[in-house]
Amino acid sequence: MGNHTAIFSLDSSGAVREAVIHTPRDRPVSYIHSFSSTTKYLVLTTPPAFVNGLKVLYEHSYSQALTWQREKQCLFYVVDRATMTHVATFESTDAFFFFHSVNAFDDGDDIVLDMIHHTDMDIIHRLNVRTILEGSALTAPSRLARFRLRAVTSHPLEPPKASPSFPKVELPQLWNTPSSVVELPTINERYRHNSQYRFVYAVGTNSPHAAFFEGVVKMNLDTGEEVWWLAGDGQFVGEPIFVPHPQAVHEDDGVLLSVVLDGIANQSHLVVLNARDLSVVAKVASPVVVPLGFHGMHTAK
Incomplete structure (x- = not known):
């Protein structure tokens, strides 16, 4: 400085x-x-x-x-x-x-x-x-x-x-479990600077022996509740990107996009998660292996 x-x-x-x-x-x-x-x-x-x-x-x-x-x-x-x-x-x-x-x-x-x-x-x-x-x-x-x-x-x-x-x-x-590790946070950008925003999404792990981030967590700032989605053995997730539904009514109306590296199959895919409950909406295979990165963004066409 x-x-x-x-x-x-x-x-x-x-x-x-x-x-x-x-x-x-x-x-x-x-x-x-x-x-x-x-x-x-x-x-x-x-x-x-x-x-x-x-x-x-x-x-x-x-x-x-x-x-x-x-x-x-x-x-x-x-x-x-x-x-x-x-x-x-x-x-x-x-x-x-x-x-x-x-x-x-x-x-x-x-x-x-x-x-x-x-x-x-x-x-x-x-x-x-x-x-x-x-x-x-x-x-x-x-x-x-x-x-x-x-x-x-x-x-x-x-x-x-x-x-x-x-x-x-x-x-x-x-917030979040004291023993967990979370990083690369994201929110619904429509709620940027909004004092009423409630949800934060991030990559994370609950395992003390995880090689790298193995899942996505949704944190509720009002209740302290956490919802986790884990990618599976040998799979590591990238930063989640929030995409709001075009006619969204609630803050968590939308999906999360994350690039997953499958270290066992040596392949990558894009996973689409429902932002409300982190259920899997779709998986899209990548023709090439995508290295884990830091940040991304989504632009609607």
Whole structure:
């Protein structure tokens, strides 16, 4: 992060707007994979997974250049979307790591953030060929977590200094089974920034010895209920993509698309799941093996 970070927007005409986030002078550069947005704000969450610039030059991988410093906590930088100005900074109560934000929304003067929570950055080092083959890549649980940044406009920014103090964010509300691992979350995009949204879908596993993600889970934020679909032995699933029904009435009216890699048959197929109960609607064989990826999208024709 250095002394400041730029966050920018680009509209359909090509016009660029930029906000400058002022970071503590003694805070190194953080590894960041995603950020959050609400109707009014952008939120950049920075875990204490710091990049050592010198190590980037001589280590074998980018991950080896990262250092975890739990005592520095996570910082939440808030940017006003209308003015593109940095308006507030919050600090976590306990440090955590994350890759993916899920959704966020405004609640009065509060901001509510949902993301996939890891207790540390060990997942980065465990996602390698050796640990995947050993079945030990996904041994550290991850949880769907909700954070609340309270009274955003009541915490004006202080001038940058070496050891600033920030308003604390209380410990998050957590979902999904504590022993499970979930990642690559998705929602019905029609409910983006909607405080009434209820459902989050993700890849995951309930097994401590799974080589990789072996199923899809649907999490109900109101009741805490989980529904799982497991692909079967030797089969590994990719990020689920939610496709709403054209005449959808309910949030979960639609299907999920996921590319499944069958490690036993050395084949791939697209599975179509009913988003309401995760029952299989269809499977479509692929003419080629599709490597597991990270992210995708669906565009209606």
